[in-house]
Amino acid sequence: MKKSCVIARKDFKTYFISPIGYLFLSSFLLIIGFMFYQRLIYFVRQSLIGSQMGQPLNITLNDAVIKPLYGTINLLFLFLVPMITMRLIAEEKKQRTIELLLTYPITSTQLITGKFLSAMFLIALTLACTLTYPLILYIGGNPDMGQIFTMYIGLVLLSACYVSVGVFWSSLTENQIIAAVLTFVSLLFLWIIDWAAQNVGQFMSSVLYYLSIMRHFESFGEGTISLKDTVYYISFCTFALYLSYLGIEARNWKN
């Protein structure tokens, strides 16, 4: 674990040596900031109309602002995570630095974990930056903080899945672009997989619903932490990281 952290720390710093880290953070915060502003305006207008008409407000702060906001974060991760995972292992292969790395006394598991953690550190930093929005709402209004909390838990789990898929593709190729495209396509596929569920038999559709990565986020959006969904995310992650482990170990397969 110690060595995973050493690798994670180094790779995390590397994000900010190249422009990628800044690009990721700034584009993310720009769009989220815009989104937050729009939703807030919308909510304020709604409540103004409501008070003029003398009707009680039929929409909560959480429904009007928070939920769409976190939906957007989710969507942005889908687009931006491939950008931060593509280089993790592919670049080591391309620059051949993996040759030295694999002759150091570290295991492939430590290597994969380190790479995974470095991207998660960046995600954590990004999510930490978005904490300002609930804080603003908390100062000026009365949001449901519990629901916000579970949404953050859900987002961390969900992004961990995205990152693990990214690490997997990065472990298979030395071309960063290929790694990014394949990551994006497979994440998108996991998103839309439940569309197919409507057109198939009952058993198949329940399987597809189960696989759909977004379905499992719903409970977190409702303000609950569901064990079933947490287990899904954690096993998804473990499985993808295990495949990346095989990707690294593939060099050991005898031909």
Place this chain on the structure above:
Amino acid sequence: MIEVKNLIKNYGSCRAIDGISFTLNKGEILGLLGPNGAGKTTTMRIITGFIPPSSGTVKVCGYDITEHPIQVKRKIGYLPENPPLYNEMIVHKYLKYVAELKDVNSKKIASSVEKVIDLCNLGVVKDRIVGNLSKGFRQRTGLAQALINDPEILILDEPTSGLDPKQIIEIRNLIKSLAGNRTVILSSHILPEVQMTCESVIILNKGKIVAVDHQKNLSKYLNGNNSYEMTLSKKISKKFINFIKDFEGVLDVGLMSDKNNAIYIDTKGSKDIRSKLIKSTIDNEYEILEFKTKDVSLEDVFMKLTTEEVNNA
């Protein structure tokens, strides 16, 4: 210390190394010599655990590389050919990173980094970015990362390739001074280098060992024959050549290529024919413009062994 047995590595249908075995004792320096594509890098990659052999075993200090990779890797410092380094990192931070990965005691990290910077003469560039280093400093940085955990075994793949003559000498001396009680394997296709630094030599060609020897034996074997070159004042006649051929101890005589006034004479080392040769040349009314004793170097043996192999193939 290092025991390599019957190593074979196939890349698809291409056999990169084919049945290599050797043992190396503590403190020895072994040179792996061979032309391009001989399998030097492949052998080293297997010993360092970067790639697995298709068959055969490698034991380092009694540990099998496939069964106990971590124990083996702890003992080895590896410098790959054209060392792949993180170009975006700063030299001393890079070394610190390697030290952490290589299990250097966390209290000793700062001092080990300083030590290798001193040892490899990296002081002037330690705050520079690795990607901007010149080839010589890059090589030194590679060497520094191999040395950072003070490993018992050093594996250096063409440590002097691409350096200028001054750097080559410096790096060679550095390697020699490092050897001490370390076991070193180094590869090269520059023969004098191996001659100067290594105690024993393995010559590889097309994945096979074509000669193994201790440096001393090898030189003795090399000195078995003497070879001379002689340039005379005028065209040398066939008759004179045949005359010399009949001397006792002469193995071969012939005109040097594209010259008609120069000949080479190969003789058995046990018999010194020089004075007799010179006397009879003058007696035959030739003037001697030049007389040279040619050292038979490792180079000749190398060329001979590797080209023989090609001819047989």
